[in-house]
Amino acid sequence: MLLRIDPASSVPLFEQLAASVRAEASRGNLREGDRLPAAREVAVSLDINVHTALRAYQLLRDEGLVDLRRGRGAVVTDRVAHYSELGEAIPRLVASAKEVGVGVQTLTAMIRQEYGS
Amino acid sequence: MLLRIDPASSVPLFEQLAASVRAEASRGNLREGDRLPAAREVAVSLDINVHTALRAYQLLRDEGLVDLRRGRGAVVTDRVAHYSELGEAIPRLVASAKEVGVGVQTLTAMIRQEYGS
DNA sequence: GCATTGTGCTAGTACAAATAGAACAATAGG
DNA sequence: CCTATTGTTCTATTTGTACTAGCACAATGC
Incomplete structure (x- = not known):
């Protein structure tokens, strides 16, 4: 699991983290289960606040990419x-x-325009 | 030219306006030239501030979709x-x-993730 | 000349992001 | 059963940015 963020970027940290996880999923590096x-672990290794890491995970949960459970952590779903x-x-x-x-x-x-209509 | 915006939407007014113009372009309703x-005209008919309308036009200029000139207005480029x-x-x-x-x-x-890499 | 049209400057308001601390609840594992 | 782990909830503060708007200015066109 390669999780990277750029503190200098204008993109919010929690979004960068979520995007980083999605990228792994897109590349097939993540499987169901x-x-x-752990969020606390990620927070330390990326030098960000725990809440920020959690927010990224919650975003992924809202998308349905992971299941979140106390004591168990974030587990990848079949939607991967x-x-x-x-x-x-x-x-x-x-590319186009x-x-x-x-x-x-x-x-x-x-895309937002097309999606909304 | 059908320009619509929704004041209740959380999407910024100037983005809605720009999107509305792009939509016309996508549908082939706009041609080069x-x-x-006029921004002031659009502002009145949509009941928004002139700056807001102008900002939409400037966004489209930055994209290269229109040329902006004082006294002349916004003219569609060949990038349409x-x-x-x-x-x-x-x-x-x-759809997918x-x-x-x-x-x-x-x-x-x-898409942002893919574009950036 | 004069109206039209975009530009620049300034500023107020509101919202979002990030951090922080503390207490809590569910789960896993010995 | 007990304990460590892990996410959840709550409150709060700080900081930066986005959006909108008003006013004066400059260039263009007729």
Whole structure:
């Protein structure tokens, strides 16, 4: 499990952490039943507050990627399969956008627009 | 030109307005050389501040979708073609995400992650 | 010249992120 | 059964940023 964050980035720490976990899922490095390191443990190793680490985990729980239970930790659900599926489709779209010079902000805005309608 | 915004939405007004213009572009309703209504005009008809309308236009300028000039207004550039291209690819990905129950926030986060790497 | 249109500057308000401390509840394992 | 582990809940503070807005200014077009 490679979890990285960049304290200098403008992206919130908890989002970076969640994204880092998703990336592992997209690459197929996570399987149903796998257990993520404890929030307290992650907080120490990344030098962030426990609440921040927990918030990332709670975000992933809201998405359904992990189950959270006291004493047991964060366990990957069966939904991890969907993430690796999208892990193939997404790079294609991103490549197209980059080719024609459409930025991240614009692309994500267009997706939100499409999703909402 | 159908420009709509929802004051009740949590999405910033200027982003909604910009998205509304992009949507027109994606649908092929805008062509190179077309002129958008004046910011002050849009502000009045949508009942928002001029700065808010202007900020939307400046966002579109930064994207390269329009050229902005004093006294002349906002003119659509040749990049509009790319927007209608993506207007076909994006719905496919969004449909896939919806099928497997992946939300907007998650999807856009994954795209940012992919874009950045 | 004069109206139109975008730009710059300034500022108030509100919201979100991150940190912190403390107490609590469920689970796992010896 | 007991204990350590792990997430949950609550309150609070600090800090930074986003959004909106008002006013004066500058460039363009007719």
